[in-house]
Amino acid sequence: RKGFLVRKHILDSGGRRTRKGRRSWRRVYCVLKDLSLAMHKDDSVAAVAAASPDAELRVHHSLAGPAPEYTKRRHVWRLRLASGAELLLQAASQADADAWVEAVNRA
Numbered sequence: 001r002k003g004f005l006v007r008k009h010i011l012d013s014g015g016r017r018t019r020k021g022r023r024s025w026r027r028v029y030c031v032l033k034d035l036s037l038a039m040h041k042d043d044s045v046a047a048v049a050a051a052s053p054d055a056e057l058r059v060h061h062s063l064a065g066p067a068p069e070y071t072k073r074r075h076v077w078r079l080r081l082a083s084g085a086e087l088l089l090q091a092a093s094q095a096d097a098d099a100w101v102e103a104v105n106r107a
Ligand code: I3P
Pocket: 019, 020, 021, 022, 023, 024, 025, 072
C-alpha cells in the first residue's frame, strides 16, 4: 500500500514524549511493503522512486488503530511500534485511514 499521509510523532522509542520542535505535522509519502513502512518527505512521487526514505519503520509487532481522543484533525489513526514509539497519521478520508490500519495490522 502506498500514498500520502500527514505524520506527527508523539512518542519516541521507549515511550518517551517526543520533544517540542519535533511534534509538528508533516506530509510524507508512505510505502508499506512486507514488514517495512517507508516514509519519504519528498512530495514528488518520481523522486521517491530514486531517493532513499527519510524513515523506515519496522511494523513487525506494531499496532495500528483509531485515535478517537485526537480531535484536532479528521481521519487520524495511530501507529504504535514495538520500540514504544507512537505516531499519529492523517489520511485523506476515513476509508483511507481504515485501509491503512488494516494493511499495517495484516503486515
Ligand atoms: C508542535 C506543533 C504541533 C502541535 C504540537 C506542538 O510544535 O505545533 O502541530 O500538535 O502540540 O508541540 P513543534 O513543531 O515545535 O514540535 P497539534 O497540531 O496536535 O496541536 P503538542 O505538543 O500538544 O503535541
